[in-house]
Amino acid sequence: MLNKHGKALSADAQSRLLQAVSETLTEAKSGNVIPGNFSRSARVMDGDILIPQYDVRAAMGHGQVPADYVEFMRNVVVNGVQLEKLGLEYTSPANLSIITGWGQSMAGTINDKDPVIVDRGVTEFNGDGVYVLTWDGMLYIKRLQKADADHYDMISDNQKHKDRVVGVEEVTIHARVLYVWRGMKV
CATH class of the missing domain: 2.10.109.10 (Umud Fragment, subunit A)
Structure with a gap:
């Protein structure tokens, strides 16, 4: 997604986004996130x-x-x-x-x-x-x-x-x- 939509972002901004996504996935796996469908x-x-x-x-x-x-x-x-x-x-x-x-x-x-x-x-x-x-x-x-x-x-x-x-x-x-x-x- 970053390759397609994040080209205008600096390398530092891209790195922080990847880190945030990685942390979110780790929290979800550890059970700290309650999944839900809110649509x-x-x-x-x-x-x-x-x-x-x-x-x-x-x-x-x-x-x-x-x-x-x-x-x-x-x-x-x-x-x-x-x-x-x-x-x-x-x-x-x-x-x-x-x-x-x-x-x-x-x-x-x-x-x-x-x-x-x-x-x-x-x-x-x-x-x-x-x-x-x-x-x-x-x-x-x-x-x-x-x-x-x-x-x-x-x-x-x-x-x-x-x-x-x-x-x-x-x-x-x-x-x-x-x-x-x-x-x-x-």
């Missing part, structure tokens, strides 16, 4: 899962049509083993996404503006749980329970908000909420 493209390692964040906010209240807004969190890389230790069951790592809950109706479980990890592979009711759904033309995050063969109980965890009984055919399920990513100022 931006190498953040996802074996066993990690990249969870993309979507510019979607789902209402936990009166419902809303998705709108433009600035997200606090973009994408998250999580350790797959740790995700499994949390006991989360999901259809595929490729189906995991992060969206934001807006409103007060799920307070206590999901607070206003909490990011939530959802499984987009769940598009049908598969048991009691919290889902991302469309009802009456609005996007919601709500707890669903089967009321009877033709109806769901659409439940708000905040007791100040009214629960509803809605027709199964009136609801489109987009995802199941798996995890609330709660950031708290301390």
